[in-house]
Amino acid sequence: MSSSLFEKNVSQYCKKYGKIIKNFTDTSNLLLEKTKDDCYTLKLKYLDRELYLHSKYSPIKEAERFVEKIKDFNIKTVFIIYGMGLGYHILELMKYLHEENSLIIIEPNEEVLSKAFSVFDWTKLLNRKKTHLFTGTDRQAINLLLGEFVDITNAENIQFLTFSQYDKIYPEFYKVVYEEIKNYVSLFKISKNTKTHFWNKYNENFFNNLTKMVHEHSINDLKGQFNNVPAFIVSAGPSLDKNIKALRQVQNRGLIFSGGRTLTALIHNNIRPHFVVSMDPGIAAYEVLQEHKKHDIPLITTVVSNDEVIQAHQGDQFYIANSEYTGLIHYFTKKEMDILPLGASVANASAAIALYLGCNPIIFVGQDLAYTDGKYHAQSCQIGQEETDEDDRFEVEGIYGGKVWTNSVWYTFLMWMEKFIYHSSGKLFIDATEGGAKIHGTEILTLKESIEKYCQKTFDVDEKLKEIISNHEKVYQNEKLKTLLNNLKNNLDKLDKISDKALKDLEEVYHCDIESITIEHTRPFRVFEEQINKMMKDNPGIKDILIRVFEEINSNNDFIEKVNETEKEKLEKIIKRNQEFYRQIKITVKSIEGFIENLIENQLESIKIFGARIHFKS
């Protein structure tokens, strides 16, 4: 125990986190006690009891045991340790960590941390990259911290470990941390599954949307064009039936954003929204439009949204980029096209779009995110019989106090919306749903009050839209598109050939005796890798096409190196990883080539005929 040690740790802690840890010298709640093996343990006064945070006999053995019990981790595992204590187990764990491993240590009690700082030198831990020493019990802070560490590639590779009896001593915060981790994991799992599920569909949509995308508008054409115009985001929650008619009063004093599902209800109520937002890649996005599939209201969509919605639509379109297609977008359109944080629902996306357009305030209508009056959707937006999962129901805070029932999908939308509002300082968000779950960060008003208060200025939205559209002339460039498609196809053929060659060589190595394989055997594969890397560098479109293959392979725990793996194990993993990698490339190439051929044959038919004529004449 030394005060200079404490100062050293605090100084490093302060350097990293910009705050200090108080030295709790006189504390009757926490007692540092010598153990039988001449180390230290901590005795904590808890309610009317006294509890040890470490063994009072052998905390080192206890720490070794704690680490020994950790199974199935690799160099990408995220360790979240609930309970620092004096930190014996952290010191032990650090012996086994790879620099790639993320480490979050949560110590709910700052007093305990101050004791740990006076017993051991923690500068190595505090200097370690991918490490955070969290203290306190703030939900939002832990949520933000997890957001920094957990992502789609590691959400299924987390070790959440509780030290000693921390879950019993600090059970409330334990529950918070557990729930937050669970939420992140399920969010990323859904996202990963959606991506995997829709991967092919995203690609199909992208190529089918290309002919429209190249000559329609980029979302950038709308950026900041509606500064301080109120935006009404209309969703299909049960409360929409109550106040939908009030939207007629908005007219040209605000922008109305509709999703696909709410469009029919709005039109039936003689309300023409200013924009329809369509995000989903699946066919459901097309079906919800019902008899209004061929509407001509300006459509805001993404490059990978449902192709049938986009093909049927008769009006102007504004495209938002997708982070995984920026190379392809640039390759085909050469347009500046921004990526927006679109969340998981049309309302999430509409809020982000409204903000991007400069709108303020942003007013939510029909955004119940709850089973108001036991209903799933507004009557006016219901299509057929809706089935709900009775097991997936839980209570959340209601807009007018009390509790309301929601489900995990709506809760994900709610969480996203609250975080979005939190990060959009300076903008006003109003919940004019008049029912449902409370959206923290919003002002609660009725729709009538919102319109009366914020829609006082007339703004000629239609005129403004006409001006934007005429300022950004559409250029039809089908011939150029065909050339680009053919060039891309040539590149894909080349990729396919490289993969064939790599697979053939891998097959030969694989059938050798594993004992006789050395790292030398893997050298030729680097040549293939370099060829692929060069192709990706020369054409970022290729990089986009292969991004999912890389993502899948890199997040597959079967291929991630384990800590302290033998050379043979490493080698075997490299071979299997490469085999899967080239197999996946071949599958992807085949699928993309299919979309390209389909596009050339079906949508660029006129070019085909034109080309045939030239061929005939020559």
Add this chain to the structure above:
Amino acid sequence: MDKREEKMELVRTAADYTGRLIEGINEAVDLFHEGMEGKALDLVIQIIDGLKWTMEAITVTLDVQEEAIDISEINDAFNAMSEALENVDYVLIADVLEYEILPKVEEWNQKLFITAGEES
């Protein structure tokens, strides 16, 4: 069967039984360390009952034991255990089981086997 023979039989039973008790204590310690306190506490109740029975068996067979066992040596451990249970301190309960009770039961087990004339 004469009285001595009866006592020797009891010593053999107690020797076997303390072997199982050792396994039970180790299992309880592991359960505490794995955070399965409910299961571990169920086992602790059985361990305490088992210890009571063993101590009775040791007391009535004192005159036949080759190396006499002093059961009062475990009193401190019992006191520590009762304090740990009172505080619902799982760390201390596991500690007392592992570092106080287990070594005593291992010692008894060896001495009982010596009397029984078998290897433990």
